[in-house]
Amino acid sequence: MSIRNCQKQNCKNENGNCLLHGADDLPVQCVGQWVEDNYFFLEKYLNASCEARRRFADKNNAVFIDLFAGPGKCIIKNEKREIDSGGILAFKRDEAPFNEYFYFDINSDNTKALEKRINSKSNCNLRCGDSNSLIDDLVKTLLQKPYRYHFAFIDPFGTEGLKFETLRNLAKLQRMDILLHFPIGAIKRNLETWRKSKNTILDDFLGTDEWRKRINGLTSDKIFKVLIDVFAEQLKSIGYPDDGLRMVSSDRDIYAGLPTVPVKNTKEVELYVLILASKHSLAQKIWNSVIKIDPQGQKELF
Ligand SMILES: C[S@@+](CC[C@H](N)C(=O)[O-])C[C@H]1O[C@@H](n2cnc3c(N)ncnc32)[C@H](O)[C@@H]1O
Structure with missing residues (x-):
């Protein structure tokens, strides 16, 4: 089958997959062109950190999650183009490739499709289920070889996908770099509801209810900076030191230069902030250099 042009309105099912399959007759996620910015930074980081990773990869000790x-x-809406997902891009590294891969998804069509696309390679472990539940077993397995290097790509649709407890679990590993989407847009759409109740999705995502007190009386332009600060403090509490953390957003303007900006045809706008959390300042140094240039080649975007 050749690559089709997805121009349909409302073509996604509840999992974000296009109702029609891709050119290889397997499910594809239907995305806006913005998703490539996300992969741009992922790939750039994986390339830039290749020498640091090689020390582990050469000894069979580099793990991708x-x-x-x-x-x-993914199929890019209106563009007659299909592109690899973040997990596949990581899988296709020529330089210092990871030695073992763990892929989780709650949807069995997705894990089956992914398995076919990576050709059921023996160093790839695929599981279907809620990552927040699967994480216990994964971390137990990984802790059997605690000396390995791990890179976790965490790309949920919104706040409801990820619980902070999952990050707390991952952080038990000494070498655990995390590239995470902080879903500003989803938070923005639901904040008023969440701030009036208790035990909300945002409490689970941030792992604390501290945020309610902290945003009290703030204007909306300040709120997101505070939420990211709360998240950074939470990361510090699970072992990510100051010099291993750096937010992509700037103090001046939370929306300045976001690397990933999903734009939909409706009035709904979803914005993500991409965060790299590492326990090692070298990773952060590399990340800082990576985010200085945006996908259009412009300097100092952030
Ligand atoms: C934004 S998409 C992922 C895109 C993918 N990382 C890529 O690079 O194309 C989010 C995925 O998370 C899956 N998902 C949603 N909730 C989940 C959960 N609790 N645990 C595991 N997977 C989940 C969805 O089925 C969907 O495939």
Whole structure:
């Protein structure tokens, strides 16, 4: 089958997959062109950190984890183009490739499609289920070889996908770099409801209810900076030191230069902030250099 042009309105099912399959007759996620910015930064980081990773990869000790893996391919809306997912891009590294891969997704069509696309390679472990539940077993397995290097790509649709407890679990590993989407847009749409109740999705995502007090009386332009601060403090509490954390957003303007900006045809706008959390300042140094240039080649975007 050749690549089709997805121009349909409302073509996604509840999992974000296009109702029609991709050129290889497997499920594809239907996305806006913005998704490529996300992969741009992922790939750039994986390339830039290749020498640091090689020290581990050469000894069979580099592990890639994708907690929200999707089916492995996306079709770009209105562009007659299909592209690899983040997890597949990581899988296709020529330089210092990872030695073992863990891919999780809650949707069995996605894990089956991904398995076919990576050709059922023996160093790839695929599981269908809620990553927040699967994480216990994964971390137990990984802790059997605690000396390995791990890179986790965490790309949920919104706040409801990820619980902070999952990050707390991952953080038990000494070498655990995390590239995470902080879903500003989803938070923005639901904040008023969440701030009036208790035990909300946002409490689970941030792992604390502290945020309610902290945003009290703030204007909306300040709120998101505070939410990200709360998240950074939470990361510190599970072992990510100051010099291993750096937010992509700037103090001046939370929306300045976001690397991933999903735009939909409706009035709904979803915005993500991409965060790299590492326990090692070298990773952060590399990340800082990576985010200085945006996908259009412009400097100092952030
Ligand atoms: C934004 S998409 C992932 C895109 C993918 N990382 C890529 O690069 O194309 C989010 C994925 O998370 C899956 N998902 C949603 N909730 C989940 C959960 N609790 N645990 C695991 N997967 C989940 C969805 O089925 C969907 O495939």
